Amino acid sequence: MNTRAIKVQKQGWIPKKERIWVIVAIIIAASIMLWELKGLSQLSLTTLHSKQFEHTFKDFGSNARIALFFVLAYYVLLRVIKLDYLKGQANVKKRLSTVLRFARRWHTPVAILAIAFIILHTVAVFMHGFKFDFNNISGLLSLIVLLPVPISGLFRYQRMDRKWHLRSGVAFAILFLIHSFL
Incomplete structure (x- = not known):
């Protein structure tokens, strides 16, 4: 195991310098x-x-x-x-x-x-x-796409997400903007 992998294993899920603000x-x-x-x-x-x-x-x-x-x-x-x-x-x-x-x-x-x-x-x-209208359906779709974003964000701290945090975040952002402004 290389030193980077050992360092990532020891730090926990959230880095120390961000941990306090995340908990707050x-x-x-x-x-x-x-x-x-x-x-x-x-x-x-x-x-x-x-x-x-x-x-x-x-x-x-x-x-x-x-x-x-x-x-x-x-x-x-x-x-x-x-x-x-x-x-x-x-x-x-x-x-x-x-x-x-x-x-x-x-x-x-x-x-x-x-x-x-x-x-x-x-x-x-x-x-x-x-009600089953465009606004509510687009909001529900953006909520469904939002679900993996925080989970992949935790994996992002461990450098194990393979850009899923960014990809699902962009998909959420697009659906969120459609829901918000259309």
């Missing part, structure tokens, strides 16, 4: 979910089927959308920094690399919070009443 994000996401699910479970049937309740689950979706744009910004910045157009622009590349490091550091914690809001959005939509 999981605690915050779980707290938000429990609080909101408790509130949703106490609503009456007339409230659940009212026009006002639509704003509630749309707000969960909007919060998830904002968080997901931040999560996807990491990949956009990664592509932009590799552009041939920026070869002679050392100052611009230096600033972009600073922003890229910030986006990389917060990619996983913000993604965990986004998943919490997506779950709340999904639960609220089903409580309101699921």
